[in-house]
Amino acid sequence: MIEIRIFSLKMGMKNPFKIAHGTYDYRENVFIQINRNGRIGYGEAPIVPYYGISAEDVKKDLQNCVNLQTIESLELMLNGQSGGKNPSCRYPVSLSALQSALASIGQQSSISRDQLLLQTSMTLAYDDNIDNMIEGAQDSGFHCFKVKAGIPGDVERIRGIKNELPDSIIRVDANQGWTFQEAQVKIAELEDIGVELIEEPIAGAAEELETLARNTRIPIILDESVQNDSQLNNFLIHAPHIAGIVVKIAKTGGPCETLALIHKARNAGLKVMLSCMVESSVGVSAALPLAPLCDWIDLDGPLLLADDPFSGIIYDNERPLLQEQGITPSIKVEKLLSSIAVIRLED
Template sequence: MIHRTLGAHIERWPVRGAFTISRGAKREVEVVVARFDENGAVGRGEATAIYYHGESAASVLETIVSHRTDLEAGLDRMALQEMLPRGAARNALDCALWDLEAKRSGVPVWRLAGLPAPRPLETAFTISLGAPERMEADARAVATLPLLKLKLAGEGDIARVAAVRRGAPGARLIVDANEAWTGRDVAAEATALLPFGVELIEQPVKAGEDHLLDGVNSPIPLCADESCQDRADLDRCIDRYAAINIKLDKAGGLTEALALAAEARAAGLELMVGCMLATSLGIAPAALVAQGARWVDLDGALLLAEDRPQAMMAEKGILSAAGPALWG
């Protein structure tokens, strides 16, 4: 007989310094942890609220506990996809159910999902938005890392990218406009970044205004982030973007993220796998989706002042695979 209990709570983790994008700065992140205890096995999942969807840690927690009866009665992952919409609450629960199945069966999640064994990943490291001189100094401090991701804001972006290139002349660069190029000439902005070796531009225009990219011939590939949450958004991305950024909190868990990755590849889109600010517990499931992605941006835990025990380690920009004591 199955005896399952659900626990869920909010945790607060300090950010190292501050994490700044065009929408503001954060000095701590609130994550929601869901936990299933079933016949001696424990499964955990972590999620970060998607603030630009109006989610908060409190609302995510409320959603999780409001479904306690069904979840404790043995609801499985497939039924979960029908019960909850995409978003952070479903992500925490979906990942906890994957972890529970792995712990209960003794079979790792990658094998349960029919994936190859995970390998270490080269991940981007984010340079927060700031004045060019500040971003140059931040880039210089991590100049030996292989891949840097710059947060941009529209006005003054060329100076920011030039400054980071001075600070880290050998690093590969990708940039995230965070919708700040709405109303700007995207092709011209991208052309101006060519001398600095930028290889990808994330979310140049506001989500929902992707038609502004119709006919835009960008010399640097464009990547949908806020414009692509799950498979329902793929059609509007095709022919406008060259790539999509998959995040488990947006997609609503590992189950949907894997399905989204498969359909995106079939549609000819390149893959980037990213994350919100999170501990290694939130990063571990995303690392499975990131196997084989062209760009990996899983530095959410690296930007925190501290991390969990059994954390995923990073050395010279290479992120280790998660151990089963952490997740999966």
């Protein structure tokens, strides 16, 4: 028998999360728990407000998807024999949560300290007072930081941080917050500062992104613009100077689809960053097995939360690792689970 529970949790941010699209004090993500004869797995569907999909939308999608399944179809996904595909899921985040929960049942162990050599970046919380951002960076124990751009005064803020922390690595994420003309000016300024890379500078056409990438020595990598295979193909043709892509299992539709996208990008000579949205330990643990295949990782989701509702991810020398006991829900989540309606699939 398989028992399935679907629920959402509001997770407060440790600091207001300010990006080009707005400022957020919390995120409400959707979770799925799958219990297969006592073996339990969790999946997470992060809800991004500016994507236009609500937590209720995703819960209904997951419920509809699960109700169309049989024990046999879920067993195929659990054993990796379906390629992770499931046309009954409407949203990629729904399929990602389902696939991740099944994968965590089928593979209880994660990568070891010896297998993961990459250190994650940590997103610096935006603050009107740059001294607070610098202090946050110094107190974090990290040396590689993602700084959000597309916000007034962004380049000056990045310059100030780099001046105070000259040995730090700065990655800039504009979240499509610049116009093409702004990007040309700001990228030139960032070259003088010495940043490692720039994510998604504009929401422009491939030809505009190609112009930006061709005229700078800073690697330009794409996140929002590349969510699937066909979008990647478009940029390979029309923006050959793009240096790489950002993959997230939630936007691609789960670990299986993300693995295929990594291989395609690699074969095309692109670099790959494995990243996450604002997610708990559940979402990051599902992405971790893909980390050794990538050039950079940005898996700081649990660090952005005031109180992660799950435990299991630790940060050892700036590397995210899954503890031996795996993902464990908090007491608050355990109580919530006891009150949630169960979907049962009988053998």
